[in-house]
Amino acid sequence: MIDGIADRQDITLEELRILLETADEKSIGYLKKLASDKAHETYGNQVFIRGLIEFTNYCKNDCLYCGIRHSNKNADRYRLTDEQIMSCCESGYELGFRTFVLQGGEDPYYTDDRVCAIVAAIKEKYPDCAVTLSIGEKSKESYQRFFDAGADRYLLRHETANEEHYRRLHPKEMSLANRKRCLWDLKEIGYQVGCGFMVGSPGQTIETLYEDLKFIKDLKPHMVGIGPFISQKDTPFADEPSGTMERTLRLLSIIRLIHPKVLLPATTALGTIHPKGRELGIQSGANVVMPNLSPVNVRDKYKLYDNKICTGDEAAECRYCMENRMKSIGYQVVVSRGDFAG
């Protein structure tokens, strides 16, 4: 069955159910091995690194799962200045990062003009680097402006491809239709685009996951970001159980098999629920890691979920820690933009 999924680069609902529910360790071992072999076919033993700069935790949205949601009065809000962002890039560049990911809440302070100015400044100083934006839902015109200013990639997890599930996770002002519209617009403009979802978010079922996989087949993104949902104490989902590492690993493998060349990160959330989560993610078919480049004094304020790792570490520590972690499993962190290999 697993070989069939790899050959067809597609999966049925029944196959998904079996792979997510089985306790047969041998077949799951085979699934993960085949997925990491597939990643090797395209990317060898190389792991791409992205320097993550969490530049604002202000957000106008109120996503029920997220610790920086607008109505969380306990969030200690911050914004990085342009100088701080440039200084993150400077230390990141010296550490061998050739992709900078600017991520934040949907913060109206960062107007299109401001975003364009930051992107242009980074691209001017580091023309050999890729800039990825992850700043939420915007109009097609805004996305076009960011692209024209030099942005190369855009991460916007679709969160779930099922309408009813989407409504359970988001306030009524937000819609799945708009989220999908954004992703199609981004693709049309010419970005390398990443969608994705949390594993184990409240209300997620095998059926909704199947819809996620179908959406990924449809969109054909260059990147897919998945990580476990982890509850955050100041959100409406504070008491909801978190997603599991095992289900996340199996889904990473499945996504690799049905989308062999996709850029697939082993996320910080995966590293948060298990000390070896990111290593196991790579061994299940992931090929990207995203160490944090944000200044240490704001690290613990970008709290999307509880117990986030690495909040006290300097960028250099994260960088070398990651290199050692990858070495320990036979992988090499590379200094390159790490573009999609399609």
Ligand code: SAH
């Ligand atoms: N505002 C941007 C960035 C959001 S944060 C945007 O809308 O895209 C990046 C991702 O973190 C989200 O897409 C979500 O999937 C994930 N995230 C948020 N809260 C989380 C939680 N409690 N547990 C795990 N992941 C979470």
